[in-house]
Amino acid sequence: MPTREVAAQFDEISQVYDATRDPLEPATVDRLAETLRAAGVASVLEIGVGTGRIARPLLERGFVVTGLDASSGMLAKARAKGVPRLVRGSGYHLPFPDRAFDATMLVHVLHLLDTPREVIAEGRRVSRRGTFAIVRPRAGRPPEERPAFTARRIVYRILAEEGYPVPDRSRGPPHVRERELLTELPPDDLVILTDRTVTEPMTRPLEMLARRASRHTLNVPPEVMARAVAAARAEVGDRTFTYQRVEALATWRSQPLPAAVA
Numbered sequence: 001m002p003t004r005e006v007a008a009q010f011d012e013i014s015q016v017y018d019a020t021r022d023p024l025e026p027a028t029v030d031r032l033a034e035t036l037r038a039a040g041v042a043s044v045l046e047i048g049v050g051t052g053r054i055a056r057p058l059l060e061r062g063f064v065v066t067g068l069d070a071s072s073g074m075l076a077k078a079r080a081k082g083v084p085r086l087v088r089g090s091g092y093h094l095p096f097p098d099r100a101f102d103a104t105m106l107v108h109v110l111h112l113l114d115t116p117r118e119v120i121a122e123g124r125r126v127s128r129r130g131t132f133a134i135v136r137p138r139a140g141r142p143p144e145e146r147p148a149f150t151a152r153r154i155v156y157r158i159l160a161e162e163g164y165p166v167p168d169r170s171r172g173p174p175h176v177r178e179r180e181l182l183t184e185l186p187p188d189d190l191v192i193l194t195d196r197t198v199t200e201p202m203t204r205p206l207e208m209l210a211r212r213a214s215r216h217t218l219n220v221p222p223e224v225m226a227r228a229v230a231a232a233r234a235e236v237g238d239r240t241f242t243y244q245r246v247e248a249l250a251t252w253r254s255q256p257l258p259a260a261v262a
């Protein structure tokens with residue numbers, strides 16, 4: 001999907017984005033900060049900075065962070081949170097000279113890109129250490145067996161019955177796309193940031209749909225969505241699901257400069 005269309009979708013969901021996505025856990029950000037520092041990183045360009053969900057905690061840990069995003073709505077939210085250096089633009093054409101930053105970061109952006117390889121390469125061009133991305137690297141149970149998907153599937157079933165288009169899952173959910181990319185373009189390093197068992201209510205995945213923060217259902221009228229979400233809530237009740245949350249930092253290193261100019 002062209003960048004301007006993705007940006008238009010994120011403009012729409014920017015108002016409710018933070019209320020429907022978990023912040024990174026403090027221990028995960030601490031481990032991220034430690035890993036970046038060990039790699040010699042002090043300045044970071046975050047491509048797809050969004051509302052500053054990652055940029056803000058990195059600023060608080062002393063990094064110099066510049067955020068780039070195609071969506072002005074998301075950038076406005078990041079600005080309101082005090083992220084000072086923000087640029088509107090495309091990850092495919094970064095408006096910065098070669099090696100302008102120590103590192104380039106991508107968090108929950110790779111799955112949105114038609115050609116992530118190009119953005120990773122642009123990130124390497126403008127950074128001295130390389131492109132870093134937080135990814136979910138481990139294959140879990142197939143989606144159809146995952147209880148987390150049950151509530152969402154009920155919503156999509158009801159929407160389909162009422163004649164509304166349901167998300168095209170042919171590209172797979174975000175973490176599956178990320179995993180494919182790790183195979184297609186293996187990173188130079190992969191450091192585990194989080195690996196723990198989490199138990200959540202099965203209604204949790206419905207929050208994003210109920211608050212209309214999913215790009216896939218923006219065209220569904222609010223009253224139809226409310227009805228479908230209510231039916232899904234009733235069906236899953238107060239059951240919980242348990243899964244392994246694994247987040248890792250992948251690095252595609254920049255080429256070192258020849259000795260004469262390094």
Ligand SMILES: C[S@@+](CC[C@H](N)C(=O)[O-])C[C@H]1O[C@@H](n2cnc3c(N)ncnc32)[C@H](O)[C@@H]1O
Pocket residue numbers: 003006007010021047048049050051052053054068069070071074089090091092106107108109112113
């Ligand atoms: C799912 S949000 C993630 C935001 C933030 N990194 C986080 O983890 O909360 C994806 C962001 O990437 C931006 N984005 C998607 N494709 C982009 C592109 N080609 N160039 C610049 N920004 C892009 C969207 O506008 C959106 O703000």
